Structures are given as structure tokens and as C-alpha cells.
Amino acid sequence: MHPDDEQAIRTTLAAHTALWTRHEMDEWGTYFTENSDFITHRGIRWRTRQENIDGHKDVPESVLPQKKNYTQQVLDIAEITPEVALVHTRWSWPGHRLPGAEAPEDRGGLITLVMVKRQGRWLIRAAHNTRTNGLDDFTAGRTTGT
Template identity: 60%
Template sequence: MNETDERDIRHLLATYTDLWVRHEMDAWGALFTEDADFITHRGIWWRSRRENVAGHKDVPDAVLAQKGDFTQEVLSIRSVAPDVALVHTAWNWPGHRPRPSAAPEDRRGFVTLLLVRQPDGAWRIRAAHNTRENGLDDFSAR
């Protein structure tokens, strides 16, 4: 992995985070390949860019209003083959309320991404798996 590739991948992931926070899901989806797989923190497996974007658009307004506190940090970028990179990020969402009546909770997690270089030289996300650090489901009794 050369410095240019790493810089380009970090830029893609900064854009990913910015678009996700602003909930610009069509532009966010363009960062993925058409056949991208995305596994959510709740175990839902979307098998295309279209499914991924549609699923991420389906979010209650109360949750959308909280996205401004979300952050994501790149932890590692590794080349696994020519034009293929494995990336791990850590995300943090303090004070998240899954429902307006729920107590706020500080959520953290990790995203594992497989990126591939496209024929035009751009990196795109081919697969992503989001995992919550604390492993609690939104509907857990407390």
C-alpha cells in the first residue's frame, strides 16, 4: 500500500462519515460498488448498493437528528492483494437514543470494510460489516 492509496482511502472514509452524518444516503451509496454487501450491527445483510442505501434511508427522524454527534476513526488500512484493501474503523455515537422515550446511551463499534480499486483508479467499498462494541440490541430489557 503506497502513500497515495492510503491517502485516497482515508479521504474516501472521511467522505463516508461526513455523508452518513448529513444523511445524504444517495451520495454515500456512490462510495460502494453496485454489488456491495453490508451487514448491519443488528445482523441485517444487504446484498447490493440499492438495498444498502434503501435500508439506511429508512431511519426515524428522531435518530436522524442525533447524527451530528457521530464520529468515525480509521484504525488500520492493509493491502490484502493488488487493488484490494482491508480497513478497520472505530465509531462513536454519544448520547444516542434509539427511541425518543429511551435513555441516552453512548454507543461504540467497529466497521470492517473491504475496498477495491476500480478501473478508473477510484477506491470503492465492496463489503462492510458493522459491529456494536457493547453488543446490546436496541430492544434489550434493561
Template identity: 60%
Template sequence: MDDDIEVIRELFDRYTELWIRHEMREWGELFTEDCDFITHRGVWWQSREENVRGHEHVPESVLAQKKNYSQTVVEVQPLGPGVMLVHTEWVWPDHVLPGAAVGEDRRGLVTAVLVQRSGRWWIRAAQNTRLNGLDDFAPRHVTPVDEA
């Protein structure tokens, strides 16, 4: 099992490398043909082709910033024979959206289910969740009256 965990860590190193270089066709080869990918905005792509196409079309200003992106595997858990649950954490410092005046430090988690087929690990499903996105229900700091 330790060998599988090391192979999966290497797979996500490759994932990150290809993501940064924006080589989305090759990146897509890490996924099964019937993969599911849910973006941080809640878009659900239900095949490798949809996943790749959805990630290919990115504004040039964002592509230039990909060099700032990093991702780390934080946990790998076996779910059964040939099935692993993987959690990664990503950071994207000073990410500037098209038209924005300033950048923001983004971070998030990817939860992925990997399957082993023909002696190889493949990403079957992944969900990307932003950790510091806007949340209307997040508690707001309120200054107590006696501190004001």
C-alpha cells in the first residue's frame, strides 16, 4: 500500500505540473474517460472531454499567473481494493481575476476518488472546493459596544 500512496503522490505532482503549464490535454490523461469533475463554482463535468474542454479556455491573464499555483497531497486513504480517497490542498497567491484591480490569495481543497485499472491509478472523480471564497453565512466580526 505504501507503494500505491507514493505513486498517487507522484500522480498529483504531475497533475500540478501539467496544470501550471496549462497542458490540459495531457492533464486530462490522468482521468478516466468517464470521470466527474466539480469545479469550485459548482460546474459538473461528466467526462474527460468535458473536463479538459472546460479547463482549456482560460483568459491569458490567468494563464500567466499559473506559475504561482501549488498543490500538496495531505491525505490518502484506501476505500477498498483498487480505490483510494485523496485530499489535496492548493494555494494560488495573488490571483488576479480579469478586470480586477488587485489580486487575492486563494486556497482550496480537492477531494478525489482514484481507481486502479490495468495496473495504473486514474482519477475517477474530483471536487474542487475554495476555502476562502465568499460565504454569505460566515460569521462577521462585530465590535462590541464597549470596545467601540
């Protein structure tokens, strides 16, 4: 991948994350293609840019100020074609508290992105968000290799 494209992807995702933390979802949505797919960490699938924006706008008021604690780091970028890239990011959200929760929790996860270059701009065509903590531990009591 050309270094300029890799830097453009990193810059795009930094701006995208900044908009998310400020909850500027309409502008945040412009970083997705019109026909983008987004799968949330709970397995909800949105199939258009507008569904994605609307779904991400629908959060409890008490969560909005907590978004300032969210960070996202690009782990790797792999060229599929000169205009398609596979990107993995790691996100962290310390002190996240849902309404009615007894205590805040530190959340984290991974996002897999397919990004496409359209008219010189890198956009997200597909995203799959997966939490990596706070989930049931199904490996307790298992032996290796089973």
C-alpha cells in the first residue's frame, strides 16, 4: 500500500473517532459509503449509512458525556486492491456506565473495517465491532484442546 494511502486511512479514522466521541453522528456518518454495512458488538446489523447513523444516535442521555473516554487505535492496514483496504482497530472505553448499572465498567473491543477509496477519499464500506471483554467466559473449567 502506498504510504500516502495508509496515512490517509489513519487520518480518516482519527477524524471519524473524534466525531463519534463528540456525538456528531450526522457528520460521523459521512465517513461511510451510502450502502455500508455495520454490525454492532451486540450483533445488530445496519445496512445503510442512514440506519447506521440513526442506530448510533439512539443512546441514553447519560452515556453521551462518557463518550469523551472512548479511544480507538489502528492496529493494521492491509491493501486488498489499490482502492480497497482491510483495517483492524482496537477500541477502549473506560468507565462506561449504562443507565441503571451498579458500577461503571471498562469496555474494549476490536473493529474490522473494509475501506474503499472513492474520488480520492477513503470511506468505510463495512464494519464489524466485537467486544473483547465483559462477556461470559465459556472456557472456565475446560481443558486445552477440547
